Amino acid sequence: MKAAAFAYARATSVVNALELLAMHGDKAKVLSGGQSLMPAMNLRLLSPDILVDIGGLAELRGITVRGDLLVIGALTRHVDLLRSPEVALHARLLRDAVAHVAHPAIRNRGTIGGSLAHADPASELPACVVALDATIVVRGSAGERRITATEFFRGIYETALLPDELLVAVEVPVAGQASTFFFQEYARRHGDYAVVGLAARAVVAAGRFSALRLGFFAVGDRPLLAAAAGKLIDATVTPALLAEAAAALADELDPQEDQQATAAMRRHLATVLLRRCVAALLARPELETGVGK
Amino acid sequence: MNAPVPVSLLVNGEPIDAFVLPRLNLADFLRENLKLTGTHIGCEHGVCGACTVRIDGEIVRSCLVLTVQAQGASVETIEGLSDSGEIADLQAAFRERNALQCGYCTPGMLITAQDLLKHVSVPDRRAIREHLSGNYCRCTGYQAIVDAVEATAMTRAERGA
Structure with missing residues (x-):
C-alpha cells in the first residue's frame, strides 16, 4: 500500500526541528532514515499529519570519543556503525548487532536514533544500549536531558521521549580492555x-x-x-x-x-x-x- | 498543507526537476513520473528488495524513500546500470545460468549483487547469500542466482589479475 497524504517539512537545524515539533505536537512524526517509519506508513499503521525530516542535519551525524564516552549522533546509520573503527574499539557489541539488522539496503538508510526512538521490542539496538548502560540524549524547547537506556524504553513503540523532543545522541561508556561482549x-x-x-x-x-x-x-x-x-x-x-x-x-x-x-x-x-x-x-x-x- | 513540493535530483546522470506530493515514494516517482519501469514494486514495506536502486552510490529500497528525500541526490536505476554497461557481464551470467524465470526480482537482484561485487572482489557463496538475503525470488530457488554472481566474481577477478 501507499502512505496516506501528509505534509512535509525539511528541518534546517535542530532548533528548527524543535520549533516544528513544538508547533505540531503529536500530529508530527520525525523522519530520519525512514526504514521503520515508512513501512508503518505504507501499511497505514501510522498516518501523521506532517513529517519533520531531520535527514539533512549534519550536526546529528557522526561518532566521536569524548573522555570515557563514545558519543554517537542520532543520524548515524547502521552501515556507519558497522564500519566505524571507534565502535569496533569501544563498543563492539553494536557492530556485532548491526550485522543482524535487516539487509544492506536497509542499513544504508536506517539510523541508530530512529531505531531507538521507534522502540520496536524485537529490534537489536535498543537491547544493545541497555546492555551497554548507555544514556540517551534528547533535546526539547526547554533544553537537553539525559535518560538512561533502561529508563528510556517504556513499552511497545513507547519511549520517554515527549512529542516535542528530539533524540539527538547516544552516549556509550567506553569499554575497558577487560570488557567482553x-x-x-x-x-x-x-x-x-x-x-x-x-x-x-x-x-x-x-x-x-x-x-x-x-x-x-x-x-x-x-x-x-x-x-x-x-x-x-x-x-x-x-x-x-x-x-x-x-x-x-x-x-x-x-x-x-x-x-x-x-x-x-x-x-x-x-x-x-x-x-x-x-x-x-x-x-x-x-x-x-x-x-x- | 499537502501541496506538491519542488524536488531536484539526478536520475541516471540526467538532472530532473519536478513537483511531487510528499507521500510519493521514489519507486513510484521513477515508474510513474519518469516511466523507468525497471524498478519493480513488490511488497512496499522494504521486505522484498524488488525496488532496490542506488542513491549516491549506495543501494536502498526506493519504496522506503520519499521522492522529496532524494533532493540533491544522484539516483541510479537498473536502466542506468544496464545502459552504461556496468553490469553487462552479470546480466549475461544471469541469462546463461537461468538465474531468472519471471524476472520480477531480477533488477533488484542485479543491483544488490553488483553492490556486493563492488565491495568484495570474490565473495564466497555464504557471503553472496547473505548479501542477497533481503531480495526475494519466488521462482529460482536462488541456487542459479548465487551461481551467476559467483561466476561473475571469478571472471572479473581473472580479468583483473
Whole structure:
C-alpha cells in the first residue's frame, strides 16, 4: 500500500526541528532514515499529519570519543556503525548487532536514533544500549536531558521521549580492555526481526564475572535487562548455578505469543541463549550443554 | 498543507526537476513520473528488495524513500546500470545460468549483487547469500542466482589479475 497524504517539512537545524515539533505536537512524526517509519506508513499503521525530516542535519551525524564516552549522533546509520573503527574499539557489541539488522539496503538508510526512538521490542539496538548502560540524549524547547537506556524504553513503540523532543545522541561508556561482549539472536531468516535475542556486556576476571549485563529482546514489551545475571556475578559458575540462573530468567520473562513463537518457546530460547552466552564469555564450552536437566 | 513540493535530483546522470506530493515514494516517482519501469514494486514495506536502486552510490529500497528525500541526490536505476554497461557481464551470467524465470526480482537482484561485487572482489557463496538475503525470488530457488554472481566474481577477478 501507499502512505496516506501528509505534509512535509525539511528541518534546517535542530532548533528548527524543535520549533516544528513544538508547533505540531503529536500530529508530527520525525523522519530520519525512514526504514521503520515508512513501512508503518505504507501499511497505514501510522498516518501523521506532517513529517519533520531531520535527514539533512549534519550536526546529528557522526561518532566521536569524548573522555570515557563514545558519543554517537542520532543520524548515524547502521552501515556507519558497522564500519566505524571507534565502535569496533569501544563498543563492539553494536557492530556485532548491526550485522543482524535487516539487509544492506536497509542499513544504508536506517539510523541508530530512529531505531531507538521507534522502540520496536524485537529490534537489536535498543537491547544493545541497555546492555551497554548507555544514556540517551534528547533535546526539547526547554533544553537537553539525559535518560538512561533502561529508563528510556517504556513499552511497545513507547519511549520517554515527549512529542516535542528530539533524540539527538547516544552516549556509550567506553569499554575497558577487560570488557567482553556477546550477541546472538534467533530469527526465521538472517536479517528478520528476532524471535528472541541477547546482547550482553561482561567483565571477566579470573574465570568469574565481575560484571554482567544481559539485554534480552523480543521477550516482552521492551528490552529487558535481566536481573538473573546477578546470580552469576562474583560467583564460581557451576552447571547447577547456571541452571538456577536460567530458571530465574524464565520466571522473570513475560514474553508474548505471536505467529513466530509461543511464550514457552521464547522462554526456552532465552535460556538457551543465556547458556551460550555464559559459556562463550567464560570460554567454557561445557557449560552450554552441561545444564538444562 | 499537502501541496506538491519542488524536488531536484539526478536520475541516471540526467538532472530532473519536478513537483511531487510528499507521500510519493521514489519507486513510484521513477515508474510513474519518469516511466523507468525497471524498478519493480513488490511488497512496499522494504521486505522484498524488488525496488532496490542506488542513491549516491549506495543501494536502498526506493519504496522506503520519499521522492522529496532524494533532493540533491544522484539516483541510479537498473536502466542506468544496464545502459552504461556496468553490469553487462552479470546480466549475461544471469541469462546463461537461468538465474531468472519471471524476472520480477531480477533488477533488484542485479543491483544488490553488483553492490556486493563492488565491495568484495570474490565473495564466497555464504557471503553472496547473505548479501542477497533481503531480495526475494519466488521462482529460482536462488541456487542459479548465487551461481551467476559467483561466476561473475571469478571472471572479473581473472580479468583483473
